[in-house]
Amino acid sequence: MTVSMALNSATILGWVDSGYKRESELGAIRVGNLVRIRKWACSGGFSNLSGSQQKQPAIVIGRVADQKEGDVSRNKDSSSLPKPLSVADLSAAADCNSKVRISFKGILGSYSEAAALKAYPNCETVPCNEFEDAFKAVELWLADKAVLPIENTSGGSIHRNYDLLLRHRLHIVGEVQLAVNFCLLALPGVRIEQLKRVISHPQALEFSDKFLSKLGVARENVDDTAGAAMNLASNGLRDAGVVASARAAEIYGLNILAEKIQDDLDNVTRFLVLARDPIIPRTNKPFRTSIVFTLEEGPGVLFKALAVFALRDINLTKIESRPQRKRPLRVVDDSNTGSAKYFDYLFYIDFEASMAEPRAQNALGHLQEFATFLRVLGCYPMDTTL
Template structure:
């Protein structure tokens, strides 16, 4: 994109419906509310259900977690994105603050156990050990909060978001008790149509590709990003088609396909691939690149 091209502001949240995987009060629900506050949320059982909600017209957008700063790639999501038929139009970072939630009127001294998804239980080891709390594995975070609210037992609390506490009428006994204060999940906002407009000063482009079966194809294909000064922030490989010989790559780069250097880098990559698909062009989250 030429330097004199006028910049357009980040897309304004609109009305409509946005689908996510999980129960009301999940961190994916929080991402929907933060990124698209004007939209009605649709909780879905699986990632596939959230994608299907958009494809069927039941929702205009889907909000899907793609990676976590502590635990890496969200399982299976890289396989689902290219096959979804949806395009990425935005990204949103959510700081995963974990809170101890209990039925109204409960004091911290009353709590003997904490329930949550196994991942969250592992992220609060210090707090749980300090207070001698037994760990109870729940199906998910918001679901654990719902169970605690329904059971009404002050001896069992939930580890979840403050949003879950609001929804299920629980008191927050302790805030931000996670062991790591930099734990962040990256979410992608997706819809059926691509939005290729330059909407911010800093844009991101996500694509998937498979290299041709020739020596050094990956090395040569990626060389264009280095020689053209394009920063690649993520490159991951995964198997496709149930075979060890078919490897697909997922990549995030800084820039827009209309930028001269990005266009050259993608053109060079194209010489060494037999499949290349752009999954989305979107504004970088303002927190991208900031120190944790």
């Protein structure tokens, strides 16, 4: 890739915010000169911040990521495990000498943590209470990157996370495709026929419907599969089982009574990896680009938007529409029919092309001609492994 092409693609990654202002300039970079913001931040670059954000304690709150993947022991005592971060904890900068930290929603043993470990096998994982906390952990330098699920082959899109992608200024720098293995776990010595109820996340229970129906057990919903495993182990519930990962069984000292109990054995969840800075797109491997845009109301406008990719032989892999939160309805006045109301949509699109390619740059330049707002969420290598 030539220097001029790299600068051109870098410009594309930083432009097109017509109609939307940055929530903050913190963390924004010009790819052309590769500003080392992390180094700057660790040398006192946050002096312009107020309150608790100026403080840089020697120890990251709670040491949330001390436990490495290889050091996991069969331990039912949850008090010694890292506690998930919440908004109240997100007030300090991370240690600049530590290895890569990945924030995620959930606790140790969740499928989001498994995705983080697939992307970065030697990383330190940072559990968070909510998806938004995982974003803020990166924005406030408690983590280097965040991993969040965006779609599942059985459950479809996770709409909440599309909204968060637009609300925050993080960049998509990678993706992870994780084959989901749902396991039935119970305390040591408990047999499967002794179970009277099974506890897990609603989707995990739904996706394992056939298996659980044969067992004839009651089902109880909780927010997190790994949280269900921890609760089972902590409270010694011998009449209950949980649907969770094999890693959760290892962490919380549970036995695996059955594996791959999901109805669809090819159940795959796609995760996005987010960072403060974008990566420079290249052409030496398959890349995917994610964008979001809005259009004026009118016949054939969406067709025209999609045609800019078809005309250049660019394959679209995803299209998602979401009503705009600040302006969900658009009023259209017409002298013949009076006023009409239409939903005002944001369109999210993934396409298979790198922003280092002229065809991708030309397609977005064409789209910008009639898009009222356009933003590149990220250009990143595709994950082709399962």
